[in-house]
Amino acid sequence: GENVEQHPSTLSVQEGDSAVIKCTYSDSASNYFPWYKQELGKGPQLIIDIRSNVGEKKDQRIAVTLNKTAKHFSLHITETQPEDSAVYFCAAREGNEKLTFGTGTRLTIIP
């Protein structure tokens, strides 16, 4: 089955700087890669996703890049703000199969 590794497990950045979280996956058939943001005590919320037919997708301060050859994808947050502090999860999915999650990154924005 699919295995998703996520790094780093914790990340602290100064407000205004950029943050990058990286994930690798094992199943070359995976073709859907969402990113979720989870605030304390709440359910994860989808913030951006990418499908295997594109290499990059942007939504305001958030971007995701996908390298299918290397089987890794990354989340980029620019101009970070205090409200970006949360736990971020990557995930991978092949077709209609189950979504496999990474272990999460706790992002802290330092004012």
Place this chain on the structure above:
Amino acid sequence: DGGITQSPKYLFRKEGQNVTLSCEQNLNHDAMYWYRQDPGQGLRLIYYSQIVNDFQKGDIAEGYSVSREKKESFPLTVTSAQKNPTAFYLCASSISGPGNTIYFGEGSWLTVV
């Protein structure tokens, strides 16, 4: 409002008791899922259902049971056979089909006392 509603938000269970967590969605989604999250950990799939009256085991189904009698409802029962049930439980749903977005509810905290 459209969305996924989980109840209760907080639940305490005595050892040896079964408890049922409710999950209702009004998004008209065919597929529904239950995940377990332990503190500081990722999400692990317990059960999922792609269609009414059908469901499959996920990675950690032992000690849990589900039913899918209605499209909008997917209750999870945590049985006394689950040895370590204290966790945060998340229900999710999606349109069936490849690459469709999975949406989550707000979760239920279960504590064994």
